[in-house]
Amino acid sequence: MTKDILVLGAGMVGVCTALALRQRGHAVVLVDRQAPGKETSYGNAGIIQREAVQPYAFPREWMAVLRVITRQGNDVHYHPGALASLLPTLARYWRESAPTRYAGTVTAYSALIRHCLTEHDRLITLAGAQDLVSKSGWLQAYRRNLPFEQAARAATTVAQEHGLDCRILDRAGLAATEPALHDALAGAIHWRDPWTIADPGELVNRYVTLFESEGGIIRRGDATTLKQASTGWTVTTDDGPLTAAHAVIALGPWAPALTKPLGYRFPLFVKRGYHRHYAVEPMPKLPLLDVENGLMLAPMKRGLRLTTGAEFAHHDAAPTPVQLVRAERYASELVQLGEPVEPTPWLGARPCVADMKPIVGRAPHHRDLWFNFGHAHQGFTLGPATARLVAELIDGETPYIDPLPYDPIRFEG
Ligand SMILES: Cc1cc2nc3c(=O)[nH]c(=O)nc-3n(C[C@H](O)[C@H](O)[C@H](O)COP(=O)(O)OP(=O)(O)OC[C@H]3O[C@@H](n4cnc5c(N)ncnc54)[C@H](O)[C@@H]3O)c2cc1C
Missing domain, CATH: 3.50.50.60 (FAD/NAD(P)-binding domain)
Structure with missing residues (x-):
């Protein structure tokens, strides 16, 4: 009816x-x-993330939490003034990230994400949007050997469990796959199932x-x-x-x-994120996540889109793009970063549930x-x-x- x-x-x-x-x-x-x-x-960042069978959990190791609280990394930033009102929801997010609860969430989430490519594919075909799509995957990259080796082992297990295609690229393999990159990375996990979109x-x-x-x-x-x-x-x-x-x-x-x-x-909160485009020559082919520095480099129509990690703040608070300022510095260690395309960074908010x-x-x-x-x-x-x-x-x-x-x-x- x-x-x-x-x-x-x-x-x-x-x-x-x-x-x-x-x-x-x-x-x-x-x-x-x-x-x-x-x-x-x-x-x-324009990635249709077929590999994302595990949603982002709240860190459970105290060292990782301490690193966030003391603002040592660039992947997470927060507004101290927002913490009091966010605390109950974040506490629930932390509880939901406990290993047994989280395992159930991964089972449910992976059952949904499994369909992301087929459902997009049907629409992309009907909409005649194939010109925006690249099917070459993306790179989860590391600067240091130890975290790279640990992540490569974890990725291989996840790929086997969920039927995903990932290749482990050492320094030389990464250089061969992405010649536009400077030699600053120990290696990367190449997730080969995801699709990327040149203009989301x-x-x-x-x-x-x-x-x-x-x-x-x-x-x-x-x-x-x-x-x-x-x-x-x-x-x-x-x-x-x-x-x-x-x-x-x-x-x-x-x-x-x-x-x-x-x-x-509902236990809703936002993780804010920034982006800015830059002229880059030569342009990398694949999006790359610099895991240890919390930034993504995504080649797009407008230039190389640099996106940042999570900022815990009130949704409508004034922009504080400190992560992007640092990300620019880290990105210029990886590529020949030219002038920004826009006068000011873009700010958005990931709509999150605890x-x-x-x-x-x-x-x-x-x-x-x-x-x-x-x-x-x-x-x-x-x-x-x-x-x-x-x-x-x-x-x-x-x-x-x-x-x-x-x-x-x-x-x-
Ligand atoms: C930096 C960053 C990188 C990301 N990278 C990825 C990625 O690579 N892959 C991925 O899958 N996801 C990614 N995400 C997450 C993804 O962008 C969001 O989950 C998704 O866009 C949410 O879509 P939405 O339609 O729910 O919300 P939105 O796209 O925000 O749409 C909400 C709409 O509601 C409208 N609206 C709001 N208030 C009103 C009102 N009062 N009346 C009428 N209309 C209203 C707005 O104008 C807007 O059009 C990223 C997010 C960020 C911030």
Whole structure:
């Protein structure tokens, strides 16, 4: 039966949700306060991370925690003033990262991430977006021998357990694979399954064009005006109020602006991240994570995109790009880093949940309201996969993966 559905938020997650529902024959309006794909889904490292079977856990070793607290590394930064309000959620994140709980999370997460390439592939083909895609994987690189050897052993085990393709590259192997790099690295793990996108925001836009060509509608509007009506849900748009039987909240890091007033107390927080593009000659072929220095080098259409690790801060706090300043220095040890392309760095926020799984499914206390947010480090990867899940749930079908680990009900009681 055809339903009227509002999808709120036009990042990768909302666009894929709107598209999945439209392709099932529903009348879908996608609402965003700005043009689609301008926020987190624009600014990421552009990797469809098939290898990411283990979501980012809170470090459990005291030395690692101490390193974060004393701000010794560049992978994590925090605003001391934000810690008091973040502490309860971070404490839960720490508890959820305990080995036995975490093992269960990995089982659930790997069952979802397994579908990321096939679900993107279908959309990439329909959207004619193959020109944006490279299928050569990415490099998880190390400066020092010992951490490299430890990580190589761990990666080999994970690859065997999950059927992933990874090659261990020593110094010479890395130089042969990526001749643009300076000789500063001990080696790298080459994850060969993932795909990389030369312009993440543009991929979102290609999916939007597909959505519109299949009869989907886009409107500008403020999602926080969402109200329950006698016939479903109403939101105010630039073209006046819109009402539909169902609404899906896909607002990424802004989801709490709507879920909190509705009475939901999810353990959500953000890990902020920065990027900036640079002219680089010669340009590396593959994205590279400099693990010990917490930065990613991602070759993109606009230049080499340098992205940073996690910054624990209030979502709307002023930018403090100290990690990017250090990352520039580390990156120039690896490549011939030229001038920045933009005058100021981009700042975005990974929408995180304390149990490391996105929140996907029916709103426990509101009829015909659905959630699809909290994709943390892998929302660009998982957009089409959780879109399919929520669409199957809305249609009352047996979903293609077990929905329980993602069900919002897990935070009730
Ligand atoms: C530095 C960095 C690197 C990353 N690298 C990767 C990567 O390589 N691979 C990967 O898979 N993931 C990566 N991520 C994570 C990924 O980018 C996010 O998980 C993903 O983009 C979240 O998508 P989303 O659609 O949920 O949110 P968003 O893309 O943020 O979309 C939310 C939308 O909601 C809209 N909105 C907000 N408030 C309102 C309102 N009141 N009314 C109407 N509309 C509103 C916004 O305008 C926006 O369009 C990275 C993130 C960062 C920060």
